[in-house]
Amino acid sequence: MKNGIYHLGLAAIAVLCLLCIFGAFLGAENARAFFNSIPLAVWWIGFTVLLGGAIVVFRALHKRPMLLLIHAGCILILLGGLWGSRAGQKMTASITDKPWIEPCYLKLYPGRQSSTAYRTTDGQPLDLGFSVGLNDFQIHYYGNPVTVLFIQSDLGQWDIPPAKGADYLLSAQAGKVRVLETFSNLKIRMENGKPVASEGPAVESNPAWLLEFVSPDDKVTQQFVFEKFSGHAMPGYQFLVTPQKRGMVRDYISDVQVFRDGQPVAAKQIEVNYPLHYAGFHIYQDSWGQDESGQYSVLQVVPDCGVRLVFGGYFLLTIGLSGHFARKINSLRRLRKCS
Amino acid sequence: MQLKYSNEGLLIYAMMAVVAVGLVLRVIRKKQAAVFVAVIACLVGLTAWIMRWIAVEHIPMQNMFEVFLTLGVFLLPVGLAARRFTGIDPPSDGLGDFILTLIILFPAGFVFSDAPQKLPPALQSPLFGPHVAVYMLSYVLMAKAALQAGLGLYHHCTGCKQLNAHSPCEDYELSAYLLVCLGFPLLSLGLFLGSVWGKLAWGDWWGWDPKELWSLACWLMYLFYFHWRYLFRQKMPRTNCVCVILGLVFIIITLLWVNLSNVFRGMHNYAS
Numbered sequence: 232m233k234n235g236i237y238h239l240g241l242a243a244i245a246v247l248c249l250l251c252i253f254g255a256f257l258g259a260e261n262a263r264a265f266f267n268s269i270p271l272a273v274w275w276i277g278f279t280v281l282l283g284g285a286i287v288v289f290r291a292l293h294k295r296p297m298l299l300l301i302h303a304g305c306i307l308i309l310l311g312g313l314w315g316s317r318a319g320q321k322m323t324a325s326i327t328d329k330p331w332i333e334p335c336y337l338k339l340y341p342g343r344q345s346s347t348a349y350r351t352t353d354g355q356p357l358d359l360g361f362s363v364g365l366n367d368f369q370i371h372y373y374g375n376p377v378t379v380l381f382i383q384s385d386l387g388q389w390d391i392p393p394a395k396g397a398d399y400l401l402s403a404q405a406g407k408v409r410v411l412e413t414f415s416n417l418k419i420r421m422e423n424g425k426p427v428a429s430e431g432p433a434v435e436s437n438p439a440w441l442l443e444f445v446s447p448d449d450k451v452t453q454q455f456v457f458e459k460f461s462g463h464a465m466p467g468y469q470f471l472v473t474p475q476k477r478g479m480v481r482d483y484i485s486d487v488q489v490f491r492d493g494q495p496v497a498a499k500q501i502e503v504n505y506p507l508h509y510a511g512f513h514i515y516q517d518s519w520g521q522d523e524s525g526q527y528s529v530l531q532v533v534p535d536c537g538v539r540l541v542f543g544g545y546f547l548l549t550i551g552l553s554g555h556f557a558r559k560i561n562s563l564r565r566l567r568k569c570s
Numbered sequence: 571m572q573l574k575y576s577n578e579g580l581l582i583y584a585m586m587a588v589v590a591v592g593l594v595l596r597v598i599r600k601k602q603a604a605v606f607v608a609v610i611a612c613l614v615g616l617t618a619w620i621m622r623w624i625a626v627e628h629i630p631m632q633n634m635f636e637v638f639l640t641l642g643v644f645l646l647p648v649g650l651a652a653r654r655f656t657g658i659d660p661p662s663d664g665l666g667d668f669i670l671t672l673i674i675l676f677p678a679g680f681v682f683s684d685a686p687q688k689l690p691p692a693l694q695s696p697l698f699g700p701h702v703a704v705y706m707l708s709y710v711l712m713a714k715a716a717l718q719a720g721l722g723l724y725h726h727c728t729g730c731k732q733l734n735a736h737s738p739c740e741d742y743e744l745s746a747y748l749l750v751c752l753g754f755p756l757l758s759l760g761l762f763l764g765s766v767w768g769k770l771a772w773g774d775w776w777g778w779d780p781k782e783l784w785s786l787a788c789w790l791m792y793l794f795y796f797h798w799r800y801l802f803r804q805k806m807p808r809t810n811c812v813c814v815i816l817g818l819v820f821i822i823i824t825l826l827w828v829n830l831s832n833v834f835r836g837m838h839n840y841a842s
Contacts, residue, residue, distance in 0.1 A: 241797050248790035255783040255828075262778035312776070334773070373688045482691050503691035504771045515773050533773040541775055545762040552755040559751050563744070564657040 236285055243278055250274075267316055279309040297558070300551030307544030315537030323536065332357065336517065337530040339365035344490065348532055359532065361496070363514065367486040368528040370519065376478030380440065380456060382408065383471045393440055393474065403447065408470075411453065412441040442472060461525050473521055485516055485528045501530065511535055571680050578625070581618035582639065582679040585611050586672060589646075593668040604664065608646050611671070615643035626686045631702040633687060634829060638678035641706055645671045648710045656748040658718075666717045670710075697767040705760035709821055711753030712792075716818035718746040719811035726808055743807040746814045747799065754792050761789055784824040791817045 250271075254262035265271065282305055286292055292299050313319050317333070324331030335348035335357060344364030347356050379390040386405040398409045412428070417439035419426050428441070438458040445451055446469075454472060457463050461473045482502055489497040489509050499507040507514040517531040574582070592607035619639060622630040630636035649667035652658070689698075722742030764785070769775040776782065795813035804810070 237797075237801065241794065241801065244790055244794045244797060248787050248794060251783045251787040251790065254778060255780040255787070259777055259779045262780075262783060266778060479688050480691060481688070482694065504695040504767075506770065506773070513769075513773065517773075531773050538769060538775060542766065545765070549755075549759055549762060552758050556751045556755050560656060560748060563748055563751075567657055567744070 233288055236281070236288055240281060240285055243281060247278070267318070272316075272318060275309065275313060279306060279313065282306050282309070295555070297551045297555035300547045301555060304544040304547030304551060307540050307547065311537035311540030311542075311544060313537070314540065320534060320536050330358075330360065332359065332512070332532070332534060334531065334533045335359075337363055337514075337532060338520075338527055339363065339368075339485070339530065340525055340527045341365050341368050344488075351531075359512075361489055361491045361510065363530065364488045364490060365485055365528055366488060368484070368519065368526065369486075370476070370483045371481045372476065372478040373481050374478065376476035378474055379477055380410075380442070381473045381475045383473075384469060390475075390477075406444060406446040408445070409443050410440055411443045414439040414441075417455075417457070438474075440474075444470060461521065461523075464523070471523060475521065483516060483519055483528070485530060487514065487530070489514075508535070574679065574684055576684060578618045578622050578639070579679065579684060581614055581621070582642075582675055585614040585618065585642070586675050586679060588614055589668055589671050589675070593665070593672070596665050596668055601664075604668075608668070612643065612646050615639075615675075619643045626688075628689050628693075629699045629702075631699070631706070632689065632693065633682070635678055635682035635684045637702070637706070637825075638674055638682060640703075641710060642671055642675035642678055644706070645674060645710050648707060649714060652711060652714060652749060652752060656745075656752060658745045658748055666714065670713055670717070692771045695767055695771060697763055697770070701760060701763040701767055704756050704763060708753040708756035708760060709825065711749050711756065712814075712818055712821055715746045715749035715753060716815045718742050718749060719814035722746060722811045723808060723815075726811075739807055740804055743804060743810055746811060750792060750795065750814060750817070754796075757789060757792065761785060781824060781828045784820065784828055788817060788820040788824055791820050 250266075254265055257265055282302060286299070286302050286306070292302060314323065320333070321331055334351045336351060337345060337348045339345060342365070344362045346359050346362035348359050349356055378393055380393050382389045382391065382401070384405065387402060389399070389401050389405075391399045391408060391410070393410060393413065395410050395413045398407050400407050414428070414430065415438055416430055416435055417428060417437045418430070419428050421427070440456045442454045442456060443451060444454065452467060452469065454465075454468050454470065455463065456472045456474060458474045464471070485501045487499060487501050487507060488495050489507070491510075497507060497509040499505075501507050501514060501516045503516050506516075511534055513533050513535055515531040515533065516528070518529045520527055520529065573579070588607060588611040592604050592611060595604040595607055619630060622636065622639065626632070626636075631640055646667055649664070649670075653664075719742065722739050722745075725737070725742060726739040764782075765775045768777060768782075791813065795810065795817065798813060799810050802809070
């Protein structure tokens, strides 16, 4: 019986090793699906039961606390993995009668808050049960980033430098563009019933550019572009122009507050590697973007099911492995010296 | 294949030359002189490593060039420490360290690009240094173990006919085992630190990424080896040795193939 279990365990390790190699050829997404499929779920449960059985059956393990810690650690990791899997979370939610919230994304503009997130798997909206507000969003660069004017239309996308002067040919269909004026602090006043643009007082700042587009049939249109109001559009504007900073990003930081029933319950400056933990969820800085409403931050919301078990398992394994192998090396050294 | 004329590149070539001298001294059994030369080689390598750190403003373990530079610079001192720690001092071991250092420094000097890179946000973590350093350390130990295992296999074919109580094959097998005993906790710690870091940076402690799966396959290979060896002890020394060598093969695949090939696309493809 004992021998049988040991051989079974040895075979199980070999099979798992081969499964990992097979999974490595699938790519991350397919491998995730493969290792979460029903036959593999049966395998994982069987593997955990086998390990548990081994701990009960093998008395030798009970006399060696370090080896016991190692095997118990492995069981914790497997249990944490089972609990944290999609199926495990779904089952937990149905047992505890709580809504099941899958990993999802929040798209937030500075100064706004939202309790609606979008599921990572299919983009379906779901209610978090709490709302997340973005106070501020900052991108830090290595060195000074270069500002470009990013031009979009149905005909294509282009970057042009924001300096006054030269003509740029966008394409044969889209025509040409030129930066007519640059303003560090644009103000508009009315003169004889016509709006006139000029520099305002130096205390404020309103960087802006005046662009002139010339279509292939020589139709001239002028467009204002504002750094602080990147979605600015007027009737007759054919291009969406947004000033963008280009450079190697050092960090991006969302200053976030969590509200439940209108009351603030948690707050943190979320950075990559430093998520916010609240009510069984980790909220991560995922990415950012820019559209006609301005710059936004994308946050990822992930339930923390099973994570403590897994990390607890790592802890037990680390202690067990160091203790066990330190003893092993010492005794082997002594054996060698004697012989 | 390209020559590097940067300060780090020239220092790598200098270190390779010094290591080659050490190797020759070791072969002609001038042991003391070889140790002295090894120390000089390490100092040259360490200078290159520190200069690289200052130039890129982060611990030089980000891309393939930096990883191989680190491995090459620290292999000799780690080898020495491992000899002290495990009590293994077969005549082959010091020789092996010189050869391994040359093999590892070669791609750093001639293959991988040394263009400096800034750290993207995900790599700016306090876990970056420990995760990579612990893995490097365990890889060096596993490489040394595989060398011992290889010698064990070789001597099994040639020298085990005389039925001594202590055949050289068994000796090598035991040396390999001791080194794996030393490397395995570090390999595990590297895996755990990586997983914790993955949770903090990417939101998941396990992402089924090809590199993650290969590193788990390595871990399981050694796990299999320990259970196999517990069952059969030294009755099948050749199989034990093959397990240790397979472990290193898996490590090389994890380290190189996954980063360089297009077969395994994933989040760890930082070297391309």
